[in-house]
Amino acid sequence: MPHRANKLADNPTVLRYALVAPAVFVILLIGLYPLIKLAVTSVQNVTMFGTDTSFHGAVHYARLFGDERLWAALWNTIWFTAIALPIELVLGYLLALLFLHPIPFRRTLIAIILLPTVISPIVAGATWRLMLDQRFGPVNQIIGWIVGRDVEILWTINPSLVWPAVLVAEVWQWTPFMFLILLAALSNMDREQLEAAEVDGAGAWTVFRKIVLPAIMPVVFIAVLIRGLDLFRVFDVIWTMTQGGPGTRTETISIYAYQMAFREFEISYSAAIAFLVIVLLTVAVIWALRRVEVAR
């Protein structure tokens, strides 16, 4: 260490914790109590009719295993995440490639494409409900022009179309997020390295795999993780479009937990559901993180 650096009053041990402490404090402030409260409530028996705070053991957890509606909701959530996430990632990447090089009105077009991401998912859901309305919506009108006759497709009512409808709204809103993150990552790449590889005659796929992918991987990983977690708890857009219907066709784990807590006031049971979800997510994410850390 050079001499002049030593004279600074930068004590590494103090800094090490002082930098991180305020953030951790705020996260703990909001993050710790709810978890304890959830753990306690889930072994009591709090419902709309009674606040029975005596110890009930694992009755609510036992109930989880026989709850078919819960497992259907969980399956819906996993399935929805597994389909929407790759679509958003690939579309976002293609969009980023399209806008990586200068084209006229680049900034304006990027700003326009970012608009869906800045509106509330509540509004996005309402917008697509309007768009997909069987009579007053423009989507059926446009399909009608293409097929040459009037159509009345019941997007948010027909059980086999309701998931695609939600998927369109979700992909429409969040592909721009992937786009922006990937555009940033691609713009940060070393141009000379790319050009050198191209001069050396490396094919497009080789360049992508050997140079582009490793360079953008850290950012892609974080973007996928964050979008994946957001998709797993998707609530607002489905709530405005279908309320989980028809029946329980589009019920996700968040919609089901909401129904249990705020419609049926099964506070203790919903706390057990919340705990199940938190445990599942924690296991899945730690598994994913370890895999990536090992791969690095």
Place this chain on the structure above:
Amino acid sequence: MRRWEHGWRLVLRMILALAIALFFVFPIYWLASISFKSPEEIFAYPPVWVPAELNVSAYIALFRDGDAWAVWNSLVTAGLSTVIAMILGTLAAYGIVRYRTGGENLTIWIISQRMIPPICVAFPIFLLFVALGLIDTFVGLITLYTAFNLPYVIWMMRGYIQDIPLELEQSALVDGLSRWAVITKVIIPMARGGFFATAVFTFIFAWNDFLFALVLTRSEVVTYPVQVTGYFGSQSTFWSQIGAMSMLGVLPMMVVVATMQRFIVRGMSMGAVKG
């Protein structure tokens, strides 16, 4: 110097870019047009694409009834929580990258805080806020959004700070800069593109939140998504108010994207000075 590709390739890319932009903006146009349509036009068949005249009665009603205050409440809560989260988050990310504070466990714990679906903790947080007297207050909502956005900020900034060569920092320290000056004069400018992108999305996350605002506000700090859902009646849905309130909520965001974009996109490529 701008190098544009020549000929039909550029034209093709331009057409593709325009079509994509149209796909993303058309639903928003549709929502905007709803806010200006007369009731007959909203429920016309076949659908009317352009309202015959700009009918602003829905907007007038929002300002007359004071519903428009919700946009101000959203600005204050999302804005202040973003500023606080960016400051605390960047410092924490720097600490984690340079001093490896808490090791891998701390970073995993931090991201685990963002995994928890809001619906799972909404009820306990409601009880906590009742006990602390924070229901329907700016302080309560700002603290909550700060806490919920910090994991995102720390994770994104961690990625961007990792990309900055250590030698740059060391030479700054050799030049006599303090650690604080290194963060404000080296780290943040170097990671500027990422910093502003993170800030913009942090703002958006807080701006978009519906569930917490619904549970934790009553009348004083009702935010704009909560106000919008107020028009979904059980008997009928007030589409013109939904459209107008949504547009009031979307307009400030358009300004944010338009003004911050210079930093977001151009800054991203300029921040990429690699050693």
